[in-house]
Amino acid sequence: MKMNIQFSLNGKSISRDVPTHRLLLDLLRDEIGVTGTKEGCGTGDCGACTVFLNGKPVNSCLVLSGELDGAEIVTIEGLKIGPELHPIQKTFLQDGGAQCGYCTPGMLMMSKALLDENPNPSEEEIRFALAGNLCRCTGYAKIVQAVQDAAALLRNR
Numbered sequence: 663m664k665m666n667i668q669f670s671l672n673g674k675s676i677s678r679d680v681p682t683h684r685l686l687l688d689l690l691r692d693e694i695g696v697t698g699t700k701e702g703c704g705t706g707d708c709g710a711c712t713v714f715l716n717g718k719p720v721n722s723c724l725v726l727s728g729e730l731d732g733a734e735i736v737t738i739e740g741l742k743i744g745p746e747l748h749p750i751q752k753t754f755l756q757d758g759g760a761q762c763g764y765c766t767p768g769m770l771m772m773s774k775a776l777l778d779e780n781p782n783p784s785e786e787e788i789r790f791a792l793a794g795n796l797c798r799c800t801g802y803a804k805i806v807q808a809v810q811d812a813a814a815l816l817r818n819r
């Protein structure tokens with residue numbers, strides 16, 4: 663069954679007729695062409711597809727389009743502050759928090775969610791917050807460092 667949904671994507675108003683069972687991840691990538699959000703597992707286990715839905719991080723591979731009417735969605739493309747990279751993006755670059763980069767959009771969105779709630783997280787709190795985001799490359803230490811450095815940058819703004 664198709665339905666018309668209207669939602670905000672990175673601050674832009676979007677209207678689409680979509681099958682209600684289409685996954686948010688597929689809607690973003692295949693229908694709208696916003697491809698920063700990645701598909702890893704497709705089953706809610708890797709976090710690569712994390713986006714913000716109404717201000718909260720979700721696995722977009724588990725969200726149906728039928729739930730999106732009136733929603734506010736932010737993807738990695740919406741993380742920048744004006745023309746500038748977000749501090750989290752800067753520190754991931756600076757600290758080597760990204761290698762192949764496949765997990766990075768999801769890591770960044772989940773890190774932002776953490777820092778929005780907790781501006782000064784401990785290493786343990788960072789590791790706990792990112793436990794659902796899998797990375798096959800970095801060994802996580804540089805990711806943790808990048809989140810700590812981003813937290814410091816954000817606190818000193």
Ligand code: FES
Nearest residue numbers: 702703704709723
């Ligand atoms: S692709 Fe969605 S959690 Fe892995």
Ligand code: FES
Nearest residue numbers: 761762797798799
């Ligand atoms: S940087 Fe390659 S999976 Fe994380």
